[in-house]
Amino acid sequence: QVQLAESGGGVVQPGRSLRLSCAASGFTLSSYAMHWVRQAPGKGLEWVAVISYDGSNEYYADSVKGRFTISRDISKNTLFLQMNTLRLEDTAMYYCARGAPDYWGQGTLVTVSS
Amino acid sequence: EIVLTQSPATLSLSPGERATLSCRASHSVSSYLAWYQQKPGQAPRLLMYDASNRATGIPARFSGSGSGTDFTLTISSLEPEDFAVYFCQQRSNWPYTFGQGTNLEIK
Numbered sequence: 001q002v003q004l005a006e007s008g009g010g011v012v013q014p015g016r017s018l019r020l021s022c023a024a025s026g027f028t029l030s031s032y033a034m035h036w037v038r039q040a041p042g043k044g045l046e047w048v049a050v051i052s053y054d055g056s057n058e059y060y061a062d063s064v065k066g067r068f069t070i071s072r073d074i075s076k077n078t079l080f081l082q083m084n085t086l087r088l089e090d091t092a093m094y095y096c097a098r099g100a101p102d103y104w105g106q107g108t109l110v111t112v113s114s
Numbered sequence: 115e116i117v118l119t120q121s122p123a124t125l126s127l128s129p130g131e132r133a134t135l136s137c138r139a140s141h142s143v144s145s146y147l148a149w150y151q152q153k154p155g156q157a158p159r160l161l162m163y164d165a166s167n168r169a170t171g172i173p174a175r176f177s178g179s180g181s182g183t184d185f186t187l188t189i190s191s192l193e194p195e196d197f198a199v200y201f202c203q204q205r206s207n208w209p210y211t212f213g214q215g216t217n218l219e220i221k
Contacts, residue, residue, distance in 0.1 A: 044213075045203070
């Protein structure tokens with residue numbers, strides 16, 4: 001049974017950093033591309049970043065390029081999103097998702113506020 | 115970046131009626147288009163992938179069609195649990211992009 005469980009969200013001041021985690025079970029990260037997608041309150045979906053199945057490629061939305069880094073720990077079957085220099089507009093629910101994406105986690109809420 | 119435009123923004127229908135949702139791409143995405151359903155407080159759920167393939171466990175009343183730049187999601191006979199927001203998404207080019215959503219509401 002495929003499951004994705006995000007954690008690490010919270011309230012943070014502008015300019016600070018936060019690291020999100022996504023624990024995967026029921027499959028191995030090394031077999032799938034993995035994504036972070038976010039959704040600001042009451043808004044639509046915005047794709048944030050992706051890491052290829054073999055970890056050799058990463059792509060980022062322009063809005064986060066240079067500030068966010070996607071990575072993974074295969075031994076722990078966990079995906080990460082390091083978020084630096086956070087801005088007010090980064091406030092959103094952050095979802096990790098597998099593959100196409102087909103499976104999604106339930107999300108972790110990040111609130112950037114002074 | 116490929117822009118996806120969904121129409122209508124809101125669709126008001128009654129249970130048992132047929133729903134037709136549209137998604138138009140600014141450039142061809144071939145058949146690399148997916149549809150998601152999202153209910154309040156929940157993560158998106160994959161309905162259709164590669165334009166016309168139903169995801170696992172999705173009822174047959176959901177169907178998708180189209181290729182290139184014009185796509186349609188059809189729900190043949192609405193059930194009460196179908197009222198939700200629907201997003202299209204392309205995976206033809208980086209960055210992947212989503213449409214702004216269609217809110218399917220009960221009339």
